[in-house]
Amino acid sequence: MPYFSRWIDRLVFTRFGRMQVPTPNSFSYQNRYWIEIYTKQPVGSEKVSALFLHGIPFDSACWSPIINKITYDQVAMMDLPGLGRSGSYEMMEDNNHQFIDTAAELLAPNSVVIAHSLGCLFALNLAKKYPDKVARLILISPYFIQAQAARMFQIQAISKLIFRFVPKDVIAKDLHPEGQQNLSVRYAMDSLRRMSVSKHISEYMHHINLPQQRAAQTALLSELRSKIEIIVGEKDPIVTPISPDIPVHIIAGAGHNPHVTHVEAVYDHLTPVLTKYISTTAQLSDV
DSSP states (O other), X not given: OHHHHHHHHHHHHTTTTTOOSOOOXXXXXXXXXXXXXXXXXXXXXSOEEEEEEOOSSOOXXXXXXXXXXXXXXXXXXXXXXXXXXXXXXXXXXXXXXXXXXXXXXXXXXXXXXXXXXXXXXXXXXXXXXXXXXEEEEEEESOGGGBOOOOHHHHSHHHHHHHHHHSOHHHHHHXXXXXXXXXXXXXXXXXXXXSHHHHHHXXXXXXXXXSHHHHHHHHHHHHHTGGGEEEEEETTSOBOSOOOXXXXXXXXXXXXXXXXXXXXXXXXXXXXXXXXXXXXXXXHHHTO
16 A cells, blocks of 8 residues: 555656656655655755745646755645645635644744745744744745735636636736746646636635735734745735835746746845755754
């Protein structure tokens, strides 16, 4: 059975032979959530020093171009609940708590969490519940302080039809000028073709655009401001007032997905943060 399970995991990782990224040191399901761990240099612990969380409609593969540039320590990325290769869910709130607990088990003390869009919700709540595990949060395009999605995407029944029946090439071009020629976008469109994924994306779109949900995350942003840095694209600015204590980096020419469209610029902002916290994390994880 272990061999069979490993074989299945490899099929999932390669998307049945279509995946074209370096193989991680570890990839598997933990509590229904897809996790990949990349060891960039020998470390004395199974814990990771950085965790990457994607937004919608992407999955964790969107971080591959950035993770490929990292040359030190051990990092992980996860597919969010019901998205990418992670399992489906019945109760969103209960499942979100389980996901956060699973993510915390991966982290060494004093780690860095990098999150995009929807992933920022999970990152903030992870830092709130496990303050000793998260020293720094880098939030890329935190949706709750940016302009809301168009009304049609906030209505579940309509957005579900859009994600199911609008040609994937049209959606892809909205994510990146190269459309599905960009691997991160192509893998996102592969996932979107699954009915369960398009259903969950519609549920998330409705949930994250509720006024009370946006207000709750904005309040949490203020509460955790000493740990936070924000990266946004010039074309998708912050529209909600935030604490002046939070550093904000603006990527020229970028929209909502700068980590996909402007990889070098985003990596340049990530590097000093990762370098600053990496040595502390490595020392603590060896204890």
